[in-house]
Structure formats: structure tokens, C-alpha cells
Amino acid sequence: MSDALVFHFDVDGDNFTSAGQASTQVKKNLRQLGLSPAIIRRVSIAMYEGEINMVIHANGGTADVYVTEDYIDIVLADQGPGIENVEQAMQEGFSTATDSIRSLGFGAGMGLPNMKRYTDSLEIDTVVGEGTTITMRVNLA
């Protein structure tokens, strides 16, 4: 990915209000690059769900977006609690979010399924107690 255009963001884990700012910025950047609205929407929704997850489950982390001619990679890395059972976490409706998170409109158990739905590939590298790195790819070609 040496010739990729890279956007890097630090995601603040303490501020639910600002959650999603990185995805908003990426959406603007991709618009400036002239990508199709459908591609931009898929990338920004998948990244937004991931960003929200990092804020509500992992006290923030980093988000890197790599744009090449052929694909866009979104890499979200945190040092949160990790995911104990990935298969369970991928099921629609499963969530470990608290009621206070639900009252904010998230925690319906759709985050990871939505990230998979909108991307061409989703890889989850997680170690309980150490953190999670999620890599998503949206193909352009």
C-alpha cells in the first residue's frame, strides 16, 4: 500500500458527542476524490459503525483509511477489552452494550453485521484483555 493515500485519525473514547467525526471527515475527503456516492456511503457507514464501537466498547483508538486505485481499506485499532466470542458478536441482535448506550441509540447488535454488510471483506484480529484490530476493504474495481 506504498502508493496509497492515507487518512489517520485518533478516536476519542471519552466523548460520545464527537464519535463519528472521523467518518464524517473521510466522507468529505472521498467526495473530494470524486468517488461514487454508493462507494462513499458504504465506506462511511462501515467506518462510522466501527468508530461508534470503539467509543462505546474500547475507550477509543485509531482509525486509518488507505485509498488506492483498486480498493479502500479501513483499519480500526483499539486497546479495549477484546471480543470474547467473535462468532456471537457477528450475529445480528447480539450486543454487550449497556442500557445507557442503548438510550443513546446504539447497542442494537447491528454494528459488526452492518460493517460486514457494507464491505467486501472484514477481518477481526482480537485478543481478550489486549484489544481489537478490524480491517475492512471496499473494492473499487
Next chain:
Amino acid sequence: MKISMIRDLLDAEVLCCEESLESDVYSACGSDMMSDVLAYVKDQAVLLTGLVNPQVIRTAEMMDMKCIVFVRSKKPSAAMVSMAEDDGIVMMATDKRMYDACGTLYINGLIGTKAVHV
């Protein structure tokens, strides 16, 4: 359906982006859970919600939605109005409850079934 018709049917107060009231919308989604909203892309859509926080605006922005309707007399903060203005999203508030608001729009022709799976 024109956004101005939504305003009229729901007797809603328009909070920003009045200049887009004559834009057309083709589908709608009613939910307080943003991830449920994010699950299905609909074209030119309206979001009806009783949830009031900045993530409602972000969700609508990510989905390229044209209009947000707050039900049950909920009112967004000035910061949220400003966010919606920046995104060009018409925002309005109605006294109607979610079920009544969705039903009113549905029977007047704004059906919510044009989900596009991507």
C-alpha cells in the same frame, strides 16, 4: 413526496434548511436505534426518530438522508441544528408520536419498502 408535504401532514415545525422543502423523498425509516437505520440504505430517505443526540444527524449524513423528523415534541440542540444545516438536511419537529407520524406518511404514499441492499 415533497418534504413540504411531510411538514403539512405532520403539522411540523421546520428547524433548518427550509430552502430544500420542495425536494422529493421516496422512502422513510422510523427508529430510535441508529444501527437499525444504518442496516438498510434507502434512496432519498426521511428519518423519523424520538432520539435526540448528535449521532442522529451523523447517521442521516452517512446514509445521505434528506430529512429528519423528531417525533413526540422532541427538540434538538442549537449545535444539532447547526450540524444539519451544514449537511443540508431538512430538520423538523412534530407533536405526533412515532406510530402516528409513520402511519400518516405511509397512508399518504410514502411507503418504506424501497430498501436497496448493497
